[in-house]
Amino acid sequence: MSAPRLFSAALFLAAALPALAQPQASTQAPVQSESRTLKRIHDSGMIKLGYRESALPFSFADARDQPAGYAVDLCLRVAEAVRKQENLPNLKVRWIPLTPQNRIPAVSNGLVDLDCAPNTNTLERQKQVAFSVSHYVSTVRMLVPRADHIKGFEDLRGKSVVTSAGSTGDRHVRRLKDEYGYRDIYAKDHGESFLLLETGRAKAFVMDDVLLAGLRARAKEPSKYEITGPVLSVEQNALMLQRDDPQWKAFVDNTLIDIFHSPQIRTLHARWFEKPIGPRGINLQLKPSKEVLQAWKKPSDKAEE
Numbered sequence: 001m002s003a004p005r006l007f008s009a010a011l012f013l014a015a016a017l018p019a020l021a022q023p024q025a026s027t028q029a030p031v032q033s034e035s036r037t038l039k040r041i042h043d044s045g046m047i048k049l050g051y052r053e054s055a056l057p058f059s060f061a062d063a064r065d066q067p068a069g070y071a072v073d074l075c076l077r078v079a080e081a082v083r084k085q086e087n088l089p090n091l092k093v094r095w096i097p098l099t100p101q102n103r104i105p106a107v108s109n110g111l112v113d114l115d116c117a118p119n120t121n122t123l124e125r126q127k128q129v130a131f132s133v134s135h136y137v138s139t140v141r142m143l144v145p146r147a148d149h150i151k152g153f154e155d156l157r158g159k160s161v162v163t164s165a166g167s168t169g170d171r172h173v174r175r176l177k178d179e180y181g182y183r184d185i186y187a188k189d190h191g192e193s194f195l196l197l198e199t200g201r202a203k204a205f206v207m208d209d210v211l212l213a214g215l216r217a218r219a220k221e222p223s224k225y226e227i228t229g230p231v232l233s234v235e236q237n238a239l240m241l242q243r244d245d246p247q248w249k250a251f252v253d254n255t256l257i258d259i260f261h262s263p264q265i266r267t268l269h270a271r272w273f274e275k276p277i278g279p280r281g282i283n284l285q286l287k288p289s290k291e292v293l294q295a296w297k298k299p300s301d302k303a304e305e
Contacts, residue, residue, distance in 0.1 A: 035247035037113050042086045049075050050098040050112035054191035056214035057272040058118040063279035067095045070272040074135055075116035081255045099189045101166035104128050107240050115240040118208060120168040121303045130243040132252045133299035137291035138208040140168055140232040143225055148203055152229050153180040160185055162193045162202035169206040172232045208235055217282035236304045260296040
């Protein structure tokens with residue numbers, strides 16, 4: 001795992017979001033009670049943000065090995081809102097790379113103030129951490145080599161199926177293993193999961209469809225892979241934070257809601273889902289689905305189970 005990265009928010013925010021307008025004044029009710037997290041950020045002059053190194057287009061390391069992506073940009077907007085409210089012109093951002101396996105302990109133990117990734121909001125996870133209002137909606141399916149003609153789990157009997165440990169794909173792979181008789185493999189992160197598929201050590205990779213599309217687009221020969229199989233679940237993707245600081249959650253939610261109800265969200269979506277991104281200039285060519293549009297129109301932190 002890479003060492004934590006430290007940037008000046010004043011400089012990094014400006015460089016990361018040159019095309020976006022500044023956040024509008026919040027239309028939500030102000031947070032009345034003091035947030036423990038905001039107090040710590042104010043006293044230290046630093047906000048700690050978690051991210052993924054291979055969860056494109058939500059959260060990944062770019063060509064300069066710096067955090068980038070849709071969820072990363074949303075977190076930068078939260079950091080900018082903190083800078084303004086707390087009057088911290090020199091607020092620093094400390095970026096900490098996390099994996100699907102260690103993200104929940106990192107959040108619950110306070111290693112990061114906010115996890116900037118496509119975290120699926122579930123009732124089980126809510127026992128340990130809190131989630132913001134949903135910033136995206138995806139479905140869990142599988143990525144397979146086209147040449148293998150795999151259309152569903154019934155075609156995987158006796159074969160190996162991979163997913164990233166601690167991800168939402170993890171629970172589906174475990175749940176269906178006995179029914180379909182495949183071998184289950186759990187990689188440390190999405191990049192390793194795709195490598196196992198690419199090298200033939202796994203015949204299917206189960207994960208959120210948007211993440212699968214991003215990994216496929218980065219492959220040497222993207223046309224060799226297809227997203228297929230049944231929809232295993234609909235995932236409400238959100239930022240993740242500590243569950244015992246409701247004032248901090250309210251601040252994050254209010255910031256996101258202001259973005260969702262402004263033209264900024266369309267600009268953000270176009271930047272990461274509809275245009276070339278990353279060192280190879282890949283383009284997912286994904287317009288916002290009706291589920292995503294609804295999530296922006298009526299923000300909610302309701303868990304899907």
